[in-house]
Amino acid sequence: MRGARAYTLHVLGEEVAEGDTGNKIIQGCEVVRSIEVEDKSDKLLGELTNKENYEPVSRRCKMYPQYAIEIEGKLVAVFDLESCPRIEYLANEEETVFDIKMENSIKAELEKLVAK
Numbered sequence: 001m002r003g004a005r006a007y008t009l010h011v012l013g014e015e016v017a018e019g020d021t022g023n024k025i026i027q028g029c030e031v032v033r034s035i036e037v038e039d040k041s042d043k044l045l046g047e048l049t050n051k052e053n054y055e056p057v058s059r060r061c062k063m064y065p066q067y068a069i070e071i072e073g074k075l076v077a078v079f080d081l082e083s084c085p086r087i088e089y090l091a092n093e094e095e096t097v098f099d100i101k102m103e104n105s106i107k108a109e110l111e112k113l114v115a116k
Contacts, residue, residue: 011114026078074091
């Protein structure tokens, strides 16, 4: 993700069965909004790669992805900031999962993009 200039942020909705909707489905959740990001001043990707925002997985909760990041058509990460703050990187050879710290800089950057 680091070094990418453009990406797509997908806002995910409820879990749905394949074929129940005409919208794109990511990890079983319907994409309710997609935001194409090419702004060089955007800081969300930087915050998503900032290790200060993460800790090893310790919560015993199920993550329901709220957001997904796609770079050049490839799904690279899904994350949840509410019910079970966690991120799952999918672009690595093996999946990498981290809990997102309660005090993090991701949420503020994400809110700037979604508010546009």
